[in-house]
Each structure stands twice: as C-alpha cells, then as structure tokens.
Amino acid sequence: MSNIISVTDLVKKYKDFTAVDGISFAVKEGEVFGILGPNGAGKTTTLEIMETLKELTSGEVLIDGINVKEHPWEVKRRIGVQLQSSAFYPELNLVELLDMFAAMYDVQIDPMKMLKEVALEDKAKSYVKQLSGGQQQRFSIASTLINTPKVIFLDEPTTGLDPQARMHLWEMVRKVKKSGVTIVLTTHYMDEAEQLCDRLAIMDHGKIMKIGTPATFIKDLLKKGFKKEMKPEPANLEDVFLNLTGRQLREA
Amino acid sequence: MENQYKKPNQLRAFFTMMKYFFLAQTRNPATFAFGFLFPVVFISIFGLIGNSTPPINIGIPIESNRDNPITQAIKEQDFAKIQEAPKAELENKIKQGKLSGILEVETLESQPPQYTINVITSQANPQEAAGVTSFVRGIADQTNLRLSGVENPPVRVTQSEISGREIRYIDFALPGQIGFSLLSTALFGTVFGLIYLKKALILKRMFATPTKALTILLAQGGSRLIVALLQTLVILILGVVVFQFYLPHGWITFFELMLLSTIGLIAFLGFGYFMAGLANDENAAGPLVNLVSLPQFLLSGTFFPTDNLPNWLQPIANNLPLSYFNMAVRKVTTEGGDISQTIPYIIGLIAWGAIMYILAAKTFRWE
Numbered sequence: 001m002s003n004i005i006s007v008t009d010l011v012k013k014y015k016d017f018t019a020v021d022g023i024s025f026a027v028k029e030g031e032v033f034g035i036l037g038p039n040g041a042g043k044t045t046t047l048e049i050m051e052t053l054k055e056l057t058s059g060e061v062l063i064d065g066i067n068v069k070e071h072p073w074e075v076k077r078r079i080g081v082q083l084q085s086s087a088f089y090p091e092l093n094l095v096e097l098l099d100m101f102a103a104m105y106d107v108q109i110d111p112m113k114m115l116k117e118v119a120l121e122d123k124a125k126s127y128v129k130q131l132s133g134g135q136q137q138r139f140s141i142a143s144t145l146i147n148t149p150k151v152i153f154l155d156e157p158t159t160g161l162d163p164q165a166r167m168h169l170w171e172m173v174r175k176v177k178k179s180g181v182t183i184v185l186t187t188h189y190m191d192e193a194e195q196l197c198d199r200l201a202i203m204d205h206g207k208i209m210k211i212g213t214p215a216t217f218i219k220d221l222l223k224k225g226f227k228k229e230m231k232p233e234p235a236n237l238e239d240v241f242l243n244l245t246g247r248q249l250r251e252a
Numbered sequence: 253m254e255n256q257y258k259k260p261n262q263l264r265a266f267f268t269m270m271k272y273f274f275l276a277q278t279r280n281p282a283t284f285a286f287g288f289l290f291p292v293v294f295i296s297i298f299g300l301i302g303n304s305t306p307p308i309n310i311g312i313p314i315e316s317n318r319d320n321p322i323t324q325a326i327k328e329q330d331f332a333k334i335q336e337a338p339k340a341e342l343e344n345k346i347k348q349g350k351l352s353g354i355l356e357v358e359t360l361e362s363q364p365p366q367y368t369i370n371v372i373t374s375q376a377n378p379q380e381a382a383g384v385t386s387f388v389r390g391i392a393d394q395t396n397l398r399l400s401g402v403e404n405p406p407v408r409v410t411q412s413e414i415s416g417r418e419i420r421y422i423d424f425a426l427p428g429q430i431g432f433s434l435l436s437t438a439l440f441g442t443v444f445g446l447i448y449l450k451k452a453l454i455l456k457r458m459f460a461t462p463t464k465a466l467t468i469l470l471a472q473g474g475s476r477l478i479v480a481l482l483q484t485l486v487i488l489i490l491g492v493v494v495f496q497f498y499l500p501h502g503w504i505t506f507f508e509l510m511l512l513s514t515i516g517l518i519a520f521l522g523f524g525y526f527m528a529g530l531a532n533d534e535n536a537a538g539p540l541v542n543l544v545s546l547p548q549f550l551l552s553g554t555f556f557p558t559d560n561l562p563n564w565l566q567p568i569a570n571n572l573p574l575s576y577f578n579m580a581v582r583k584v585t586t587e588g589g590d591i592s593q594t595i596p597y598i599i600g601l602i603a604w605g606a607i608m609y610i611l612a613a614k615t616f617r618w619e
Contacts, residue, residue, distance in 0.1 A: 051460055052460070053456060073462050076461060079460070087453035087457035089272070090452075091275070096272055099272075100268055100269060105461050106261045106264055
C-alpha cells in the first residue's frame with residue numbers, strides 16, 4: 001500500500017509556544033490511523049494543519065501527493081473534515097445543510113441517500129440540535145463524505161457518547177473504511193484505538209513518542225518486562241453494562 | 253492533473269449559501285424582533301401620535317361662578333379642552349403640567365354686571381401660560397365689544413391659509429425607522445451572528461471546503477441585504493397603507509428608497525464586520541455594539557430632529573453614518589426631492605463604509 005499522507009519534520013509555533021515539534025509520519029492508503037495523546041499534546045493542531053485550516057511553521061505535508069501549503073484548494077477537494085463540536089448552522093435542517101455543503105464542494109449529491117447511509121433518513125427535516133449526540137456525530141461523518149474524499153479526518157468522534165452509540169459509530173467508521181476511504185482520527189479512548197485503528201501514533205508535548213500497530217505496542221511493552229497488576233478476568237465492567245442494557249442503539 | 257487544478261466554482265457556492273443564510277435568518281427570532289417587530293411597533297405608535305397640536309387644557313373650578321357669558325364663550329371654543337373639577341384638584345394638575353391654566357370668573361353684581369377673569373398659570377411653563385393668557389384676552393376682547401354694543405370695530409384681523417402638505421410626526425419618524433432597522437440588522441445580526449459562527453466552529457467547517465472565505469462573507473452580506481430590503485419594504489407598506497405615508501413621486505421614490513437602503517446597509521455592514529473583528533465573544537460585543545448604535549439612534553434624527561440638539565453637538569450629529577442615511581431618505585420623501593440631491597449623503601455613507609471596511613480588514617480574524 002502506498003502512502004496517502006506523508007508528514008515530514010512538521011513544526012507549528014505560536015509566539016513562544018511550540019505546539020507541534022518536528023514530527024514525521026506517514027498514513028497508508030485505506031487504513032485507519034489513530035493519533036493518541038493527552039489534552040494539549042498537539043493532536044488537533046496536527047490534524048488542522050493537514051486539513052489546511054492552520055498554516056504550518058516549517059516542514060512538509062503531502063496529501064495524495066499534493067503539498068498542503070502550496071495547493072490548499074486542491075487538498076480541500078480531496079479531504080473530508082469533522083471538527084470536535086458539531087459545527088453546523090443551527091437554523092438549517094439536515095437536508096439543507098447537506099445541499100449547502102454540496103454547493104460549497106461544487107458536487108452533485110442526493111441528500112436523502114446520504115442520510116440513509118447513516119440511518120438518519122427520518123431526521124431529514126430535523127435541526128442538528130434536535131439530534132442525540134450519536135446522531136450528531138453520524139451526521140457529521142456523513143457531511144465529511146459529500147465530496148467523495150480520499151481521506152477523512154475525525155477529531156474525537158466518540159467523545160461524550162454512550163457505549164451503544166460509540167459501538168454504532170465504530171461500525172460506521174469500519175463501513176467507511178471498507179469503501180476505500182483512508183481515515184485519520186484522534187481519540188482519548190484506548191479501547192477505541194485498539195478496536196478501530198490499524199496503526200497508531202502516540203503524541204505528547206508536540207512530539208510523536210511511538211508509531212506502530214496496537215498489537216506491536218503491547219508486545220513491545222511486555223518484552224520490556226511490564227506486568228499489569230491485575231488478575232486476568234474473563235469479563236470487564238463494559239461487558240456487564242452491555243450485557244444488561246443490550247447493544248441496541250438508543251435514540252429518541 | 254493540470255485539469256484537476258481548476259479553481260472551484262465560487263458562484264454556485266455564493267448563491268446557494270446566500271439562499272440558506274437567508275433561510276437561516278428568517279428562522280432566527282432575533283432577526284424578526286430587531287428587523288421587523290421593533291420598527292413596526294414604533295411606527296404604529298408614531299402613526300397614532302398624529303399631527304394635531306395639543307389643545308389648550310383649561311381648568312374651571314366647580315366652586316367658581318360658571319354661569320356667565322365669558323365662561324360660556326370659552327366653552328364654545330373647540331380648541332380649548334375644558335376640565336371642571338374642584339379647585340384643589342385643578343391646582344395639583346397645573347403643578348404636574350397637565351393643565352395650561354385655571355380660570356376663575358368673578359362677577360360683580362353691578363348694573364351692567366362686571367367681570368374679572370383671574371388666570372392661574374404655572375411658572376414652570378411660560379409658553380403655555382402665554383398661550384392661555386392670550387387666548388383668554390381674545391375672548392375677553394370679543395365679549396367686551398359685544399357687551400358694549402360695538403357692531404363694527406375699526407380693527408379687524410382676518411386670516412388666510414396657504415395650502416401645504418401638513419407634516420405629521422409619522423412623516424418624520426418613518427424614514428428614521430428604516431435607518432433604525434437597517435443599522436440594527438447590520439450591527440446586531442452581523443456581530444452576534446459572526447461571533448456565534450466562529451465560536452461554534454461553523455466558519456471553520458466551511459473553510460475546510462474549497463469555498464473561499466471572501467465568498468462566504470459576501471454570501472453573508474448578500475443574505476443580510478435581502479433581509480434589509482424586506483425590512484424597508486414592510487416599513488413602507490405599513491406606512492403607506494395604514495398611515496398614509498406619502499411617496500412624493502410614487503414608484504420612483506420607492507425605488508430610490510430601495511437604492512438608498514442598499515447603499516446604507518452596505519456601509520453599516522462595514523461597522524458590523526469591524527465590531528465582529530474587535531470583539532472575541534458576545535460579552536465584549538454587547539457594549540461595543542451599543543456604543544456604536546445608541547449614539548446614532550439618539551443623535552442621527554431617528555426619533556427626533558437634530559435641530560433640537562445643542563449647537564456644539566450638531567457637527568457630530570449631522571455627520572454620523574445613520575444621519576447621512578436619514579437625511580437622504582427624508583430628502584426623497586418628506587422634502588420631495590430627487591435622488592441627485594442625496595449625492596452628498598451617499599458620498600458620506602460611502603466614506604464611512606470605506607473606513608470601516610479598511611479597519612475590518614485589519615482586525616478581522618477567522619477564529
């Protein structure tokens with residue numbers, strides 16, 4: 001698989017603060033790539049530079065072979081973006097929002113078909129604020145697919161969702177991946193990273209600490225002689241919760 | 253590859269965004285309140301104020317002798333409003349400024365009887381006092397002549413009126429209301445609207461599309477222009493249909509007003525973009541917007557003529573952007589002039605607008 005994103009020596013400085021401190025990584029076409037890290041690690045800044053929303057201080061970012069700094073408009077056409085909050089006009093309904101974004105990308109779409117794909121066809125005339133958290137995130141993902149992008153960026157897509165909504169969103173992400181779209185996401189949840197991501201970069205203080213697959217991360221740690229101070233249990237609390245409340249998606 | 257590097261089609265994005273931004277505004281209660289409800293309420297009130305000068309309010313104490321030719325003659329005048337009540341009550345009213353004067357007629361039982369009219373007026377209100385006094389003098393003179401049997405007095409006053417269109421308060425107030433609603437839309441709508449779009453990351457999400465920032469701003473402005481022209485239209489329809497507001501040259505005046513509204517709104521939007529650049533959140537924006545709008549609402553001849561303002565304030569009051577707009581609108585409506593006479597005001601508006609857009613370009617931040 002070829003690299004669809006390559007980031008080389010990327011630096012982003014604000015006055016006297018270095019948010020991103022010389023990072024390099026590559027994302028392969030068709031994979032789900034996760035960026036993990038505590039708050040303030042530089043995840044969102046890195047994402048926003050790739051999304052052409054922030055200018056880089058130095059270094060180089062290529063998306064689908066196009067330099068983000070030199071041809072931001074070409075990059076914008078090829079990517080889909082989901083921001084941390086559901087960033088949509090509060091006074092427009094879902095169909096109207098999709099129609100407006102289609103015009104902004106200059107593409108033709110069938111809004112109802114797009115809503116159907118994220119199981120929101122019966123919310124077509126609803127406003128975003130009338131949706132549940134999970135529905136908002138699903139709509140948000142639908143909106144990233146309007147321009148049939150090669151890469152989509154999801155910033156903390158499951159933060160604040162209940163376990164059922166999270167699992168449902170994971171299913172959606174897997175579906176999008178199956179259609180051949182590369183996905184870059186940030187998350188705070190380790191289980192999400194483990195379940196969803198083919199490869200991970202762990203960031204802190206603007207630097208990348210480690211890049212690899214979840215399995216090699218764990219293997220490497222165990223090799224160093226790490227032992228978790230816990231008896232292995234055949235089930236955990238989440239299993240209990242889902243066993244009691246079911247996996248059925250909860251929505252109004 | 254070469255072919256794929258074409259610029260995105262901004263025109264389709266512009267028109268579609270303008271349509272949806274307009275739709276979003278029509279669903280926003282603030283647009284409705286500031287742009288339509290307030291002006292309509294104001295105009296309805298101003299329309300009811302009417303034109304008739306307030307009548308002279310005269311009190312006649314019920315304790316006094318009211319059965320005499322003087323009192324009868326006063327009561328027959330239709331522009332004097334007579335209140336008959338106990339003297340103490342009338343005295344209270346005159347102190348509160350609700351009466352122009354109190355009349356007590358004393359009758360001396362001589363043959364023929366003689367009358368003394370005592371006029372009580374308020375020191376605080378010399379104008380009304382003079383009005384009442386001259387009114388009573390006139391009545392007294394007439395009565396004197398009649399009682400003395402003079403049929404043909406040597407001096408006579410006749411009055412002839414030149415026909416003119418009477419200027420009512422609504423004729424003054426309605427142009428001001430168009431200005432009021434346009435400035436409100438341009439300032440409150442734009443400033444709070446843009447701050448919300450920034451904070452909720454809505455603008456950022458739009459910047460992730462191939463539509464340019466300038467296209468987004470122009471579409472915003474375009475949608476506000478549609479709302480503003482609708483406001484002017486609603487105010488004019490209400491004025492013309494309900495309160496007989498007069499358009500001197502009919503449709504020509506109507507289109508002149510639409511043109512002036514367009515120029516006015518574009519200039520006022522400059523203030524909106526500038527303020528939206530200065531203020532980072534709603535808390536900072538509130539005082540800032542009021543700082544710009546309140547003095548203009550008060551000093552620009554929106555609710556009362558600037559002629560009443562002290563001399564030192566006049567140069568400021570007459571050169572505010574809303575003043576230019578109001579003066580231009582009054583030129584083509586109340587004063588019956590044509591659009592060429594408004595050119596100095598249009599130049600003034602464009603100058604203000606240009607300054608604001610330059611400042612806005614320096615202060616505006618997208619995040």
